[in-house]
Amino acid sequence: MHKDNEKMKSEIIRRSGVNPSKCMRCGKCSGTCPAYDEMEYHPHQFVYMVESGDIEPLLSSESLYKCLSCFACVDRCPRGVEPAKLVEAVRLSVIRQQGANHLTANDIPEMLDPDLPQQAIVSAFRKYTK
Amino acid sequence: MKVSYFPGCTLKNKAVILDTYARKCAEVLGVTLEEIENWQCCGGVFTTSKDEVATKLSSVRALKYAQDRNQPLVSVCSACHNVIKQTNHAIQTDAEFSDKVNRYIAPESPYTGDTQVYHYLELLRDVVGFDKVKEKVVNPLGGRKIAPYYGCLLLRPNTVMQMDDPENPQIFEDLIRALGGEPVAYSMRNECCGGYVTMENPEFAKSKSKAVTDNATAFGAECIVTACPLCKYNLDKNGNSVPVVYFTELLAEALGVKEDETNA
Ligand code: SF4
Ligand code: SF4
Numbered sequence: 222m223h224k225d226n227e228k229m230k231s232e233i234i235r236r237s238g239v240n241p242s243k244c245m246r247c248g249k250c251s252g253t254c255p256a257y258d259e260m261e262y263h264p265h266q267f268v269y270m271v272e273s274g275d276i277e278p279l280l281s282s283e284s285l286y287k288c289l290s291c292f293a294c295v296d297r298c299p300r301g302v303e304p305a306k307l308v309e310a311v312r313l314s315v316i317r318q319q320g321a322n323h324l325t326a327n328d329i330p331e332m333l334d335p336d337l338p339q340q341a342i343v344s345a346f347r348k349y350t351k
Numbered sequence: 352m353k354v355s356y357f358p359g360c361t362l363k364n365k366a367v368i369l370d371t372y373a374r375k376c377a378e379v380l381g382v383t384l385e386e387i388e389n390w391q392c393c394g395g396v397f398t399t400s401k402d403e404v405a406t407k408l409s410s411v412r413a414l415k416y417a418q419d420r421n422q423p424l425v426s427v428c429s430a431c432h433n434v435i436k437q438t439n440h441a442i443q444t445d446a447e448f449s450d451k452v453n454r455y456i457a458p459e460s461p462y463t464g465d466t467q468v469y470h471y472l473e474l475l476r477d478v479v480g481f482d483k484v485k486e487k488v489v490n491p492l493g494g495r496k497i498a499p500y501y502g503c504l505l506l507r508p509n510t511v512m513q514m515d516d517p518e519n520p521q522i523f524e525d526l527i528r529a530l531g532g533e534p535v536a537y538s539m540r541n542e543c544c545g546g547y548v549t550m551e552n553p554e555f556a557k558s559k560s561k562a563v564t565d566n567a568t569a570f571g572a573e574c575i576v577t578a579c580p581l582c583k584y585n586l587d588k589n590g591n592s593v594p595v596v597y598f599t600e601l602l603a604e605a606l607g608v609k610e611d612e613t614n615a
Pocket of ligand 1: 293
């Protein structure tokens with residue numbers, strides 16, 4: 222594994238607290254994922270791509286912003302791998318960089334609708350913005 | 352009994368009836384919700400990463416406030432409850448995180464995760480008791496067919512939330528029965544409504560919540576009940592016209608404290 226990939230992998234593992242080598246590749250996480258159809262890389266792919274240090278493609282993938290944080294993959298994985306925590310850790314690697322926020326305050330006005338609860342806005346900011 | 356109460360941002364705005372009926376019904380049941388002074392927004396969703404500290408401080412302050420008063424902390428919104436409970440769990444189980452948090456807020460004595468955290472539904476089940484709730488019912492719901500919608504946040508991650516069996520929960524069903532309604536069994540009750548993705552991609556969220564409402568009505572639901580303002584929004588927006596109500600509205604109706612009575 223290239224040195225940079227090694228570094229990124231250990232950073233993501235440390236931050237997420239996930240041990241991807243526990244995964245037995247059953248695919249149940251992806252099978253239960255409500256965002257499956259929207260994702261380029263699915264939860265089980267996040268797991269093995271992080272494990273093998275193939276993280277670069279994940280960094281530029283829109284899949285990072287499709288996860289609903291529903292924790293279905295966390296609860297339903299038979300090995301306790303917790304894929305959603307890896308998705309989050311990879312997303313943070315991206316949005317913590319200067320100017321890499323996925324959502325900015327300027328984007329908000331055109332998304333507003335009179336019934337939209339405040340909770341939607343704060344949640345989206347928490348997931349997409351640093 | 353008095354408890355520390357964390358209302359959250361949306362209960363002060365779009366979901367006022369979630370708040371006002373929660374307070375009124377608690378009084379009927381002998382519980383006073385004492386609003387935490389200067390509470391700050393929970394952030395809506397918990398960030399699972401262990402090196403995220405600042406985003407969890409508002410929850411820690413609320414937890415510490417309750418601990419200082421020797422009270423449990425209660426919230427009504429599923430999201431607030433999820434964030435606060437996950438933060439408390441992180442303090443209990445992650446010494447490094449706990450240490451960092453306590454350095455930030457520098458309390459007189461460190462906060463060590465001792466506060467009991469309840470969702471309002473748990474308060475009804477575990478502290479008040481559904482039998483006591485049932486005794487206080489003056490307008491039973493007349494066998495109305497009500498589909499309980501749990502979504503994600505009340506139940507998951509189960510290792511932390513510990514509210515109920517995450518794949519076969521009963522707490523909402525038991526409440527509906529206590530109020531004289533008939534809970535509708537349907538398979539999508541613990542699947543995601545689409546959540547905050549509705550901001551960026553409303554069509555995607557719509558497809559998720561439509562699957563939920565269509566499933567509920569296929570099994571005869573006259574209404575859907577939820578504890579989450581974002582679930583309510585998504586379920587309301589998807590085109591199926593089944594009414595979506597907060598559980599506090601049904602509770603207030605059954606306990607006879609709902610204003611502008613429509614429950615004749
Ligand atoms: S938490 Fe994200 S990745 Fe996991 S099942 Fe839910 S939407 Fe899919
Ligand atoms: S459910 Fe768990 S074990 Fe199965 S593929 Fe997903 S992460 Fe691996």
